[in-house]
Amino acid sequence: MKIRGNAFVDTTNVICPITYFKAKMALEKLEKGQILEIKLQEGEPILNVPRRLSEDGQKIHQVIKNEDDTFSVFVEKVLSIGK
Known part of the structure; x- marks a missing residue:
């Protein structure tokens, strides 16, 4: 069963390490407990x-x-970024 994300970010048009930073920036915009789908x-x-x-x-x-x-990765924001 596929989880639904509260937000989505497509990183398929960039290379590492930019993929990580795009995902991290998208997570910063979410509240704790919300799910980000990263492509x-x-x-x-x-x-x-x-x-x-x-x-x-x-x-x-x-x-x-x-x-x-x-790949689609579903990540829950557990901690505030940078904390």
């Missing part, structure tokens, strides 16, 4: 972005491989 390319983005957000204290709920070989 990522395979390779470095899908390997690094979920790991770094998890290290920041955010909760990764689900990672789905899409039909176009991209």
